[in-house]
Amino acid sequence: MSGSIRLLIADDEHLIRGALVALLNLEPDIEVVASADNGVTAVEQAIATVPDVCLLDLEMPHADGLEAAARILAAVPTRVVIVTRHARPGVLRRALASKVSGFVPKSTPAEDLAHVIRDVAAGRRYIDPEIAATALTAERCPLTDRELDALRFSRSTTSVQQIAERLHLAQGTVRNYLSSAMTKLDASSRHEAAEKAWQQGWI
Amino acid sequence: MSGSIRLLIADDEHLIRGALVALLNLEPDIEVVASADNGVTAVEQAIATVPDVCLLDLEMPHADGLEAAARILAAVPTRVVIVTRHARPGVLRRALASKVSGFVPKSTPAEDLAHVIRDVAAGRRYIDPEIAATALTAERCPLTDRELDALRFSRSTTSVQQIAERLHLAQGTVRNYLSSAMTKLDASSRHEAAEKAWQQGWI
C-alpha cells in the first residue's frame, strides 16, 4: 500500500549490508526491495526495481556512490541518500551538485537513519549538520588545475619521473606544482599534501 | 533460560553497531546485553554484564580490539570474536596468541555471523578460512627489531632526523635500517615499506 517505502541498499561489506537490511526491515513502513555490493549492480537493481529511496555507501568498488547516484538519478525517478565513513567536504559539494537528497556519516545513530529515509521519501532533504558546517567553513580549493593533476597521480605513483611522463611535463615542472601545492596546504611532503587534498575531497 | 546467548557488541561506528544489534537480536537464541563504542567502555561493560560472547571490532579508539580482548579475557570468563575490515595476517596471529575464539572479516555474509557466535558460545573456534590461508602462506616477518622500530616511527613522523632522535641513533643508521627494510619488502620508499609492513600486521 501507499505508506510503505521501497528501499535499495548498496554497501560493499556484506556484514554491514546485511545488518542494515535487518535494521531497516524492522521499521513497519520500510521495505527493502533490493541490495547490491557494488556501484554497477546498484544501478542495475535500481533500474529493475525502481525503489522510492536508494541508500548508497560512498566507498564501493567498480563505481563509487557518487557515480552510481548520478547514473541512477539519470535513469530512474527516485531519491538517493549517501552514507559514508569519511565525510569529506568536497564530496558533499559534488553529491549535492548531482541532486542527491541525503548525506549522512556512518557515525549517525542507527535510530536516526529511518527518520532520514522517511524525510527523503517525503521529498525533503537531509544533510548531516556536522558535515554541512565543515563544508561551509572550509574555504574553497586554493589549488590550480595542474596542481590537482599532479597531486592526483602522486597518490598512486612513486616517483616524480612517472608523474611527469603521464602529464607530458618536465620533472622540474611537476616538482614545482607539487611544491606549490605543499605550500598552500601547509604540508611537508607531497604525500602529505595529497593526503590533505584527498581528505578535503578535492581530488 | 539456558539456550539464550548473552552478547556484547563493540564497534565505534554508531550506525553499524546499531545495525548489528538489530540483526543479531532477530535471532531467537541470541540476546544483546551490552554495546560500546570504544575499547575501554567495552572492557567495563564486559566486567559489568559478564556476557557469554563479546563481538569486538578491531579498529576502535582508545583501545583497539586486541587490547580490549586481552583485558576482557583476563578479567571475565567469556569468549571473544574479533571482527575486522582489513584482515592482516599478523593481527590474526596476535589475536590467537591472546586466546581469541573467533576471527571474521566484515565481508562475511551477515547470515553466517550468528552461526559463528553459536559455535563460539558452544566452546568451538571459528577462523575465517580466507584469512587463515593467507596467514599460513605468508612467510614470517623478515625484518629485524630495529628495522621494525624505524618503520613504526616512519608512519607518523616526517623526517629521518626525527626518527633518529626518538631512537637515539645517527641519521645514517636509521636510513640504513629503512633502506634494508625497503629491500626486504620490495618497496621503493620508506612510506611504501611502512605501509606494506602494516598491511602484514608486523607493526
Add this chain to the structure above:
DNA sequence: GCCGGACCATGACAAATGTCACTGGCCTAG
C-alpha cells in the same frame, strides 16, 4: 593599447633520502 595578475612551464641549486662498503660485538658450530 598596455598593464597587472594568474597560471603554466623550466632549469639551477640546496637539502633530504636511499645505497653502499665497512667496523665491531655477540652467538653458535665445528
Add this chain to the structure above:
DNA sequence: CTAGGCCAGTGACATTTGTCATGGTCCGGC
C-alpha cells in the same frame, strides 16, 4: 678457540626531492 654468520651502528657517495628565480602566455580592466 676460532671462523663465520647475523645484527647494530656509522660515514661517504649518488640520486631524488623540494625551493627559488625566472620567462612566457592568456586574460580583464584602465
